[in-house]
Amino acid sequence: MDDTKKEAAPEEVKEVRKNGAADLIMGALLIIFGIYVAYTALNMRVYTTFLSAPGFFPLILGVVFIILGAMMVASAIKRKGFAQVKVVFAKSNLISFVKHHEFIRVIILVGMMAIFIFGLIGRIHFGIATSIYLFANFMYLKSTSWWKAIIISVVAALMIVLAFTRFFNIPLP
Template structure:
């Protein structure tokens, strides 16, 4: 069936789902309730968080039972973690996550949404070397303007300015 490495991945992903689910539940419970909780904005995130916790438990606990704690300890050993953080794929994902973080927490709200989205798309596609730099500019402009127009005028959703 699955080998030990797959099972360790199931355990890690399951625990990440559980942690994410708990965080979603906490935030959902903190949302304002107007009339009753069933029509409150936090109801759906609460259900989603609970599903994340249940799916995380269903994924991680059987795998943990099958491979045991010793395999998990080996996975998180100093040598394996060092190898993980020195890997090129890890660096690449970290940079892409940093670009996303900058976009969400710094660019949106400080710059016009269209400009912020253009910058995010431009630097992301430039980093992953998706195509020639001039095509990256064209794609970023077209995509950011299209997204802004569709959401603002098509769906009538106000965008951050």
């Protein structure tokens, strides 16, 4: 039992550190956001009474964000959040984060989604855009061999286009 605990401990400490730093940053951002919401709400037009004004509910919500943000910051400070922010934002840590395979993978996947949505859709036919997107994904993820990737991406795009236009009568972007 003790051995397991000892082995798990460094990961747990890493997680605690990460949580403390993340909570401190999120709490601070929430306070700033709450102030912005409340300030904007106060500047909204009052038609008859302030109680029915468009800004009344956002004002309350802004105050709620400030309170919740303050609670998070207070909790993170108790967990030595400031010190952890320094550890988390240390140059070596940031470099290893940026080089982490998970981070790179997500950035590439999001990049491919963005190219599909903003670069291909609307410029070429949705079916062709889908085939290209799927093929690029299958290749990057090493899902299957290249020729199988071509077949699957073309067939999947064709099925999607036919199903939505013929069967469900739904317009494609």
